[in-house]
Amino acid sequence: MAASGEARMERQVAEGEVFETDVPARLDRLPWDRFHWLIVIALGITWTLDGLEVTLVGSLAAAIHESPSLALSETQVGLSASAYLIGAVLGAVGFGWLTDRWGRRKLFFITVGLYLAASIATGFSWDFWSFALFRALTGAGIGGEYAAVNSAIQEMIPARKRGTVDLAVNGTFWAGAALGALSALVVLDPAVVDPEIGWRAAFIVGGALAFVIMLLRKWVPESPRWLMTHGHAxxxxxxxxxxxxxxxxxxxxxxxxxxxxxxxxxxxxxxLRDVVHIMLQRQRQRTVLGVTLMACQAFCYNAIFFTYALVLTKFYGIASHEVGWYILPFALGNLMGPLLLGPLFDSIGRRVMITLTYAVAGILMALSGYAFQQGWLSAWEQTLAWTVIFFFASPAASAAYLTVGEAFPLEMRAIAIALFYAFGTAIGGVAGPTLFGWLIESGERGDIFWGFMLAAVLMLVAAATEWRLGFAAEKKPLEDVSAPLSLHSEEDSASVR
Structure with missing residues (x-):
């Protein structure tokens, strides 16, 4: 880092003062380097942790349901999943607001610290209410991470690779999911450990992993783009x-x-008045697009994944300690989708690829739902169907985060990501697990079929909305995709370069 003497000479631009900076162009010209790998690993690991958390709850749902100390009903399992998402919504909005005010780097440590404490506390839950509370706090930490980390990654990755990297990073959620599935095979095997101890240990160990993240983030600088828009040129x-x-x-x-x-x-x-004006007036179409993409993918994902284990155990007779074997291929399919299709979002373009992935996922969801209703699928065939569906749904969902990050000015990027995540999750995510938990508890395949159809229709609605309202952002600097609020003049706004 620079010497302290140089740091003391750095001047903060006064409010109202005009200044010139070449920071965006210098960041975008950089060849791919180990610095970018540091950003991807130290910040992107958030999604791995989220995947680990969500998969643990999905894989452990049956064990938690059967736990003598908690004995949660299927509906309470769904409610606890919704509590996690409610916490994520509140955390995203609160921490997202602070991220735009205080900077990306400060929030990196606050949010991961909250995640660490709450995840470990989950392992010591004693009833439904304590379990739901700790899940909500864990979600708050992860929700705050989405705003701070997504904005920082997009601001520091070169424009030509922003789509590829952003989708790949968001896709690492499923690396965590695979890790969670493998962990569940161990902690739920009665021959290895008492399941009552195993599910608790899984949350404690998962939270402890956050210490590693804090060490890595020590080397990540503040976003230069955030600094320049806040007068620290x-x-x-x-x-x-x-x-x-x-x-x-x-x-x-x-x-x-x-x-x-x-x-x-x-x-x-x-x-907040500026944010509301930009979202509801100046960029109304982008707001409609962002809410639609986020809400539709959130319902589809959370409804299916949070109740995945319950479907396998209730309708296919799979033992709870074997559920991880079925979640593992599903997780790997979700991981490979963004990795293999992600580069196409930078070459073919955002609009075509987002439309295509949402539409294919929706059509396949409807077909597999009908096959489930008819009883045509075995447990492994159902898993294969969902693996193929979410191979396309995974890059679609990741592209929703990419879209809302690129759609709005630098000065409000974190709060925009947070608000869209909150809106989408509240509309599509919180209701999904509770609805599907209730449908599964009925024990009727026909009831669940209508849940699948609702998810399919929503994905098709998102595809149509993207085709109508989508915008080109591939290989463009962030300042071109959405001009900063602090651009000196309307003339500059029309031509940044």
């Missing part, structure tokens, strides 16, 4: 220079910037 330039020096020492001379500097006028904090 000198500090932003210094951080980029340090990154450039490291990259150049490993790759040789850097290529010239592909576009020029931006002229900004230092503003005060973006108010």
């Amino acid at each position: 000198d500090k932003a330039s210094r951080i980029v220079r340090e990154i450039e020096d490291g990259v150049a020492s490993r790759h040789g001379p850097l290529p010239p910037p592909q576009y020029g500097p931006v002229r900004l006028r230092r503003r005060g904090h973006t108010s």
Whole structure:
């Protein structure tokens, strides 16, 4: 890092003062480097933890239901999943607001610390209410991570790879899911450990892993783009220079910037009134698009995945300690979707690929729901069907986060991501697990079929909305996709480069 003497000389731009910065162009010209791997691993591991958390609850649902100390009903299992999502919604909004005000880096540590404490506390739950409370607090930590981490990753990854990397990072949720499924095979095997101890140990160990994240994040700098829009132009330039020096020492001379500097006028904090005006007036179509994509994928994912184990145990007679074997291929399919299809979102383009993945997932969901109702599928065939469906649904869901991050100005990026995550999860995610838990408790395949059909229709609605309202963002600087609020003039806003 720079010497302390240089740091003391850095000047913060006064409010209202106009300044020029080439930080975006310098970040976007960088060749892929180990610095970018640090960003991906240290920040993207959030999704791995979320996948671990969600899969543990999904895999452990039957064991928690059968736990002599908790003895939760199927409906209470669904309610506890909804509690996690409610916590995530509140955490996303609260921490998202602070992320735009305090910076990305400070919130990295606050949110992961909350996750750590709450996840460990879940392992010591003594009844439904304590379990639901600790799940809600765990969700709050993860929800806050979504806002801080998504915004930082998009702001520091070169534009030409932003879509590929963002989808891959969001897809690592399923690496955590696979890890959770494998862990469940151990902690739920009566021959290895008492299941009553096993499910508790799984939450405690999962929370303890967050210590590793804190160590990695020590080396992640504040987002230079956040710094420049908050008047810290000198500090932003210094951080980029340090990154450039490291990259150049490993790759040789850097290529010239592909576009020029931006002229900004230092503003005060973006108010809630500004956010509401931009979302409901200036960028109304993007708001409709973001809410639709987030809500539809959230309902589909949370409804199916949070109750996955209950379907297998109730309708296919799978023992609770064997559920992990069925979740593992499902998780791997979800992981491979963004990894294999992600580059197409940067080459073919966002609009075509988002429309395609949502539509294919919706059609296949309807077909598999009918097959389930007719009793045509075995447990493994049902798992294969869901694996294929979510191979397409996974990059679609990841693209929803990519879309809402790119759609709005830098000064409100974190709160925008948080609000859309909150809206989408509240509309589609909280209701989904509770509804499906209730449908499963009825024991009727026909009832569950209508739940599948609802999820399918919502995915098709999202596909149609993307085709109608989608916008081109592939390979473009963030400042071109949505001009910063602090751009000096309307003329600059029309042509940033």
